[in-house]
Amino acid sequence: MARFQKLTPPAQGEPIRFEGGKLQVPDHPIIPFIEGDGTGPDIWRAAQPVLDAAVEKAYGGRRKIVWFEVYAGEKCLNKFGEWLIEDTLTAMREYRVGIKGPLTTPVGGGIRSLNVALRQLLDLYACVRPVRWFPGVPSPLREPWKTDVVIFRENSEDIYMGIEWKAGSPEANRVIELVKELGKEIRPGSGIGIKPVSEFGTKRLVRAAIEYALRYGRKSVTLVHKGNIMKFTEGAFREWGYEVARQEFGDVTITEEELWDKYGGQQPAGKIVIKDRIADITFQQLLLRPTEFDVIATLNLNGDYLSDAVAAHVGGIGIAPGANISYSDGYGLFEATHGTAPKYAGLDKVNPSSVILSGEMMFRYMGWDEAADLIIKGIERTIANKTVTYDFARLMEGATEVKCSEFGQLIIKNMDG
Numbered sequence: 001m002a003r004f005q006k007l008t009p010p011a012q013g014e015p016i017r018f019e020g021g022k023l024q025v026p027d028h029p030i031i032p033f034i035e036g037d038g039t040g041p042d043i044w045r046a047a048q049p050v051l052d053a054a055v056e057k058a059y060g061g062r063r064k065i066v067w068f069e070v071y072a073g074e075k076c077l078n079k080f081g082e083w084l085i086e087d088t089l090t091a092m093r094e095y096r097v098g099i100k101g102p103l104t105t106p107v108g109g110g111i112r113s114l115n116v117a118l119r120q121l122l123d124l125y126a127c128v129r130p131v132r133w134f135p136g137v138p139s140p141l142r143e144p145w146k147t148d149v150v151i152f153r154e155n156s157e158d159i160y161m162g163i164e165w166k167a168g169s170p171e172a173n174r175v176i177e178l179v180k181e182l183g184k185e186i187r188p189g190s191g192i193g194i195k196p197v198s199e200f201g202t203k204r205l206v207r208a209a210i211e212y213a214l215r216y217g218r219k220s221v222t223l224v225h226k227g228n229i230m231k232f233t234e235g236a237f238r239e240w241g242y243e244v245a246r247q248e249f250g251d252v253t254i255t256e257e258e259l260w261d262k263y264g265g266q267q268p269a270g271k272i273v274i275k276d277r278i279a280d281i282t283f284q285q286l287l288l289r290p291t292e293f294d295v296i297a298t299l300n301l302n303g304d305y306l307s308d309a310v311a312a313h314v315g316g317i318g319i320a321p322g323a324n325i326s327y328s329d330g331y332g333l334f335e336a337t338h339g340t341a342p343k344y345a346g347l348d349k350v351n352p353s354s355v356i357l358s359g360e361m362m363f364r365y366m367g368w369d370e371a372a373d374l375i376i377k378g379i380e381r382t383i384a385n386k387t388v389t390y391d392f393a394r395l396m397e398g399a400t401e402v403k404c405s406e407f408g409q410l411i412i413k414n415m416d417g
């Protein structure tokens, strides 16, 4: 295909299309994947056979994924001399649904995040991270089954836009001057970062969160913000969030005040409660009273922090899947919540569940629920048998520690019967 300069797409298979607001998934969809850096290749080697086996077992050969390897990160640099090639973006646009491993981002300098770049370049505005407990997974909580939340993290703006200038740079000094003209003082020699939050960006994210809550019978959407301090960014997120609920979902949503004043605390059937919480107390309340949370809609940085923190409730980042989605055009790039865990790279050791469950999310997104169900069944049984990777084994009594690849193979075996 002429649009590709460096990569050759598979000769077999067809693209997933988006027509009339719906994905049209062929039986042999071409799905681009990025292996990722650090432990990414270990995990992908374990995960891909699980995804293939689930499809094979669910559809007896009628359906099959045609994988297309695309590149970003260190492997891309080694192969093509660039961190991210245009062909990778072209593949995502052409084939619409993809999956990726984690990519390394240096701290304090060097390249900007490729993970964030992919989200922004493809405008994957909702980062969707469900957090639920699987029976048997070791947890620091007494009642981990009570944690069952889905975080909708705004994925396109906030400080992740990367508008920042180093302390002492001409740009930083100029911004300090400009701010002075506007009557505010910034300490000389400060580094500067800008935090844009728009009505458009907020409303499309909160809209997606409410639509998700409606589709899956969830009880509430909590807007999480630090609007007491950042009034015109995080505070505005709260206002715009309530506004979109009122204006577009007025017949199926009520506020927390209405729940108490009009309904005496009894949630009426068919209505979702829209509430808000300030970010810092949310971390505590999620730990102490997790059942008060269901779907959470929040800004980019809050969502990044919250998703790692809540993953700890249910056994840690080794079992925390996610998706980056643009609901308006159907694009979806699925990825684990965790990073590259470089100290374990190449050891075939880490837990592949986060990427496998990201694949499970991808199958549900494609309407391949039977394959998704088999993945859940395989994971549940493998954990119940206490054959787990190091992260769970070190906290579980009587567990047998298995390698990353062995864990994947056990999931496949446990899909049967």
Ligand SMILES: NC(=O)C1=CN([C@@H]2O[C@H](COP(=O)(O)OP(=O)(O)OC[C@H]3O[C@@H](n4cnc5c(N)ncnc54)[C@H](OP(=O)(O)O)[C@@H]3O)[C@@H](O)[C@H]2O)C=CC1
Residues within 6 Å of the ligand: 101, 102, 103, 104, 105, 106, 115, 317, 318, 319, 335, 336, 337, 338, 339, 340, 341, 342, 350, 351, 352, 354, 391
């Ligand atoms: N979307 C992405 O691609 C992301 C990329 N990153 C990038 O990854 C790099 C490393 O980030 P870092 O902050 O160390 O976070 P990581 O998530 O990579 O690792 C932190 C710790 O989490 C645990 N962990 C991570 N993955 C797994 C797994 N699959 N199974 C079991 N345990 C796991 C390990 O804990 P323990 O030590 O206790 O065994 C590990 O040391 C950075 O460059 C960062 O920018 C970070 C997050 C997301």
Ligand SMILES: O=C(O)CCC(=O)C(=O)O
Residues within 6 Å of the ligand: 103, 104, 105, 113, 114, 115, 116, 304, 337, 339
């Ligand atoms: O891009 C990165 O390196 C980190 C991103 C991250 O932590 C996340 O998306 O959860």
Ligand SMILES: [Mg+2]
Residues within 6 Å of the ligand: 304, 305, 308, 337
């Ligand atoms: Mg993160």
